Amino acid sequence: MGNVNDKPGAVRTGRRPGPSSTRDEILRAARRRFAEGGYDRATFRSIANDAGVDPALVVQFFGSKQDLFAAATATPVTLAELSAQAAEDASGGPGLRLASLLMMWLEDEGARQALLGRVRSAASEPAAADVVREMIGAQLTEFAGLMDGDRPDVRASLLATQFLGVVFARFVVGVEPLASMDGKEIASWLGPTFDLYLSGPLDDSS
Amino acid sequence: MGNVNDKPGAVRTGRRPGPSSTRDEILRAARRRFAEGGYDRATFRSIANDAGVDPALVVQFFGSKQDLFAAATATPVTLAELSAQAAEDASGGPGLRLASLLMMWLEDEGARQALLGRVRSAASEPAAADVVREMIGAQLTEFAGLMDGDRPDVRASLLATQFLGVVFARFVVGVEPLASMDGKEIASWLGPTFDLYLSGPLDDSS
Numbered sequence: 001m002g003n004v005n006d007k008p009g010a011v012r013t014g015r016r017p018g019p020s021s022t023r024d025e026i027l028r029a030a031r032r033r034f035a036e037g038g039y040d041r042a043t044f045r046s047i048a049n050d051a052g053v054d055p056a057l058v059v060q061f062f063g064s065k066q067d068l069f070a071a072a073t074a075t076p077v078t079l080a081e082l083s084a085q086a087a088e089d090a091s092g093g094p095g096l097r098l099a100s101l102l103m104m105w106l107e108d109e110g111a112r113q114a115l116l117g118r119v120r121s122a123a124s125e126p127a128a129a130d131v132v133r134e135m136i137g138a139q140l141t142e143f144a145g146l147m148d149g150d151r152p153d154v155r156a157s158l159l160a161t162q163f164l165g166v167v168f169a170r171f172v173v174g175v176e177p178l179a180s181m182d183g184k185e186i187a188s189w190l191g192p193t194f195d196l197y198l199s200g201p202l203d204d205s206s
Numbered sequence: 207m208g209n210v211n212d213k214p215g216a217v218r219t220g221r222r223p224g225p226s227s228t229r230d231e232i233l234r235a236a237r238r239r240f241a242e243g244g245y246d247r248a249t250f251r252s253i254a255n256d257a258g259v260d261p262a263l264v265v266q267f268f269g270s271k272q273d274l275f276a277a278a279t280a281t282p283v284t285l286a287e288l289s290a291q292a293a294e295d296a297s298g299g300p301g302l303r304l305a306s307l308l309m310m311w312l313e314d315e316g317a318r319q320a321l322l323g324r325v326r327s328a329a330s331e332p333a334a335a336d337v338v339r340e341m342i343g344a345q346l347t348e349f350a351g352l353m354d355g356d357r358p359d360v361r362a363s364l365l366a367t368q369f370l371g372v373v374f375a376r377f378v379v380g381v382e383p384l385a386s387m388d389g390k391e392i393a394s395w396l397g398p399t400f401d402l403y404l405s406g407p408l409d410d411s412s
Contacts, residue, residue, distance in 0.1 A: 124329060
């Protein structure tokens, strides 16, 4: 998603001036490093190098690696917001609409990198897993607050884990057919599952 | 799952003798290291040290790290076998039975470590992701072969990714409520989803 303040037709050539653009540049570099190599390999040095700044500046801006990780992989949109948006749309079922929004959101490189950065880093580094647990916990609580059925906490977390599993298979491992299917087609298969989680009878034991 | 050749009532005290037990000891140590720290941190040295052998012996037995990884995280039971077992059982729906078998299978420490080793290693190391892609691809093809509906390949992969997402949330990130729920309770919530994937109408767009 481009910068909305860019002039129409302006060609973006490298770094923009000003202190906030340096911060953004570091965040972009960090997001890419966390997404591609995971926590251990995303060193202050490699991130600073990608951003064209001194490693000391990265430390000055963000303090600890854990804080840099949290800032770089924060996502601008929450599950609850997407779900509210899906509920307003009149076409198709709510599950299909939410699945479509999520798959569409993944097409944005920054969003995908933030998510992959979280997955790869949580998988190998407990400090990163702590950050991710807090981020996801907050999102799930908010998302569950929108649901009516019994055990909204379980429903919200199962929907999120189905999405996470697809992301892992599609982008981390590259499992077929999920790796090469069209995002829209995956969304159409996820729709009925999401409807089940959003409002269907779930617990077989009750 | 214990060794079926153990005498009933025999107490297993540490290492068993013979060359095959050294190999097993290395595999157990490797499985634990891959599960706990991921690919990068599971060094030949640390694995050899845990197994009480020389690092050169690990190399002699397994050659490359990729081969050691494949051997250590191979799982003795496949999705297709569990699914066939679930189909024979007469209690509950097939989805619930398969979910129960999978959650029960996770209670075994070796099985859980093999799976976590795959997840953590694939997330941070492309060479490990290649191994995992092959392993999962073979399992999914076999599993899909048991299904009747349209697009069994998509159904098999979505069921597997839902399970993987739960494993990731429960054991890697520790997301609530999945982290502390009873395995049987999680299975009862997964049952209807698995039924949908095994035999329900899925694709919303068709």
